[in-house]
Amino acid sequence: MATSVSINRLFFSLVTAYMALLVAGLLGFRWYVSYPNEIAGVLREQQQAIDSLNAAITLSQQQLATQTRDYATWDDTWFYVQDRNNTYIESNFVGDTFDSLNLIGAMIIDIDAHNIISWHYDRELNNLTLDTLDTDTEISLARSKQMLTKDVAVYDVALLNKQPALVSVSAITRSDGTRADKGWLFFWRPIDQSFLDNLSRITRLEIHPLSHAQRNLQNIVNPLTKIKESHQLCMHDRLGRPEVCMDIRFPNYHPPEFMGVSTWIMLGILAVVPSLFFWLIMHLLIAPIRKATLFLESSVRTRSIRNLEVPEDGLQIREIRRLLTAYNQLASTVLEQKSALQQLTRTDALTGIANRRAFDHALERAWFRMNRYQQSMALMLIDIDHFKRFNDSAGHPAGDEVLRQVAEVLANMARRTDEVAARFGGEEFALIVYAHSTLEVESLRRNLHEAIANLAIRHPDSPTSEWITVSAGIAWIRNSGEWLNKTNQEDWLAYTDMALYKGKANGRNNSVLTVFDQQHPLEPEATRQNVT
Ligand SMILES: Nc1nc2c(ncn2[C@@H]2O[C@H](COP(=O)(O)OP(=O)(O)OP(=O)(O)O)[C@@H](O)[C@H]2O)c(=O)[nH]1
Numbered sequence: 001m002a003t004s005v006s007i008n009r010l011f012f013s014l015v016t017a018y019m020a021l022l023v024a025g026l027l028g029f030r031w032y033v034s035y036p037n038e039i040a041g042v043l044r045e046q047q048q049a050i051d052s053l054n055a056a057i058t059l060s061q062q063q064l065a066t067q068t069r070d071y072a073t074w075d076d077t078w079f080y081v082q083d084r085n086n087t088y089i090e091s092n093f094v095g096d097t098f099d100s101l102n103l104i105g106a107m108i109i110d111i112d113a114h115n116i117i118s119w120h121y122d123r124e125l126n127n128l129t130l131d132t133l134d135t136d137t138e139i140s141l142a143r144s145k146q147m148l149t150k151d152v153a154v155y156d157v158a159l160l161n162k163q164p165a166l167v168s169v170s171a172i173t174r175s176d177g178t179r180a181d182k183g184w185l186f187f188w189r190p191i192d193q194s195f196l197d198n199l200s201r202i203t204r205l206e207i208h209p210l211s212h213a214q215r216n217l218q219n220i221v222n223p224l225t226k227i228k229e230s231h232q233l234c235m236h237d238r239l240g241r242p243e244v245c246m247d248i249r250f251p252n253y254h255p256p257e258f259m260g261v262s263t264w265i266m267l268g269i270l271a272v273v274p275s276l277f278f279w280l281i282m283h284l285l286i287a288p289i290r291k292a293t294l295f296l297e298s299s300v301r302t303r304s305i306r307n308l309e310v311p312e313d314g315l316q317i318r319e320i321r322r323l324l325t326a327y328n329q330l331a332s333t334v335l336e337q338k339s340a341l342q343q344l345t346r347t348d349a350l351t352g353i354a355n356r357r358a359f360d361h362a363l364e365r366a367w368f369r370m371n372r373y374q375q376s377m378a379l380m381l382i383d384i385d386h387f388k389r390f391n392d393s394a395g396h397p398a399g400d401e402v403l404r405q406v407a408e409v410l411a412n413m414a415r416r417t418d419e420v421a422a423r424f425g426g427e428e429f430a431l432i433v434y435a436h437s438t439l440e441v442e443s444l445r446r447n448l449h450e451a452i453a454n455l456a457i458r459h460p461d462s463p464t465s466e467w468i469t470v471s472a473g474i475a476w477i478r479n480s481g482e483w484l485n486k487t488n489q490e491d492w493l494a495y496t497d498m499a500l501y502k503g504k505a506n507g508r509n510n511s512v513l514t515v516f517d518q519q520h521p522l523e524p525e526a527t528r529q530n531v532t
Contacts (some may be wrong), residue, residue, distance in 0.1 A: 013124040038256035072170035072185040081182040085135040099256040105188035106387025155245040206249040348423040349473040351407030359422035367489035378476040380431040381500040385508040393461040472511035
């Protein structure tokens, strides 16, 4: 069995399903593709920053190592260790040297690791002192001995006088490498605020030193596995102990939001666009169809054919407009056909005037109108005299022509829209006309006979006249009113017929007028008696 669904409901369901799919698709895409991509992008940026930070630290260490190696392979240094000539020390290891190399400490040891000379430089006070290495430094020194090698400068992170520093050590040898190692040269570069500021400038990261107490934070995991607002990075010594730790922050850190503004905007668009689409379809398609359907249903109920309203302005669906217009054209055609059919069913085919059926309706309407507006009206029945004889003598076609001409005469007498001339049957006609006065009704009667006479149709076999004549019965109701309440149009017709009968009886070619008014009312009883 076929099931029907309203277009409204169908469309609503489709739009809802579409929206649900789109929202699910958007959230799925966000969850599986775009959001992980955004996270990966931020992670990549953070990783690059951390990489450049590590590179900058390594660069500082390599730079210090290079400087250490430059001094350690300087012949003057080699000769100093061999001869212990202090002139070299006094002229080269001065405050300016420490300033330009950005050092806070230096040390020379012999090949047996005995301290030959060491310096400590206080840069703020511009104070260079000899033999000031403290216990920590000695410890770090001892540790650093483990990394002594013959051919490269190596570096480490160590505390010098409790201050964190990069330390680099290189073997003291001749510049051409021809002579054996004489000892080892150590340089310390401070890891201080200016060092961190320099790293910040290079990497554009915010870097803050961490105290020992803060070093319980999780150290940076490299490569990064998840984005964080800040990381902790420690510089370790050769034994793997964190000597210097710093807190690293990413300026303008904005972690991607799963449901950010753009996602909400997308969702909003996804919700608004189909709603707008739904509204447009409702407004342009469904509403006109529904309106037309209601109109047609009401037409079916009232059994009337009317034109649908086709809007002139505004945006419309062309197909709907064509449908409405086509329906209206069809309705017009049906109405025309209906009117033609009505015309046919009400018209006498021979004479073209109203037929008996139309007359009956007209009489009913005239009775009603007359009573409602208290008018005066005359009902006439007209019969052609000796028409049988005419037919028999002149022929049936000639008889038809007579009927047509008499009908035309009567039609000319019924000029007003609510006056009617009709063929009552055979050679008998009826006329319903207004007549407001005796004069007027008399004039009607006279005009009828004159007009028929004016036709001047010869009757070849009439015993009463050589011309076609008519007899008529007239029932004139003067000033209708309540006095008519007990009667109806049938009584009116019966009295008219009676008058016609009298007219015939009077020898034909004459008409009998009966006047009804308040003083001489229609009597239903009398009508029946007289008619029978
Ligand atoms: N030609 C023609 N004759 C018709 C038509 N309808 C009826 N008639 C004729 O009209 C005649 C009516 O005759 P009757 O009813 O006897 O009346 P009459 O001859 O007119 O005599 P009175 O009315 O008494 O004067 C009949 O001969 C019908 O055949 C029609 O459509 N065409």
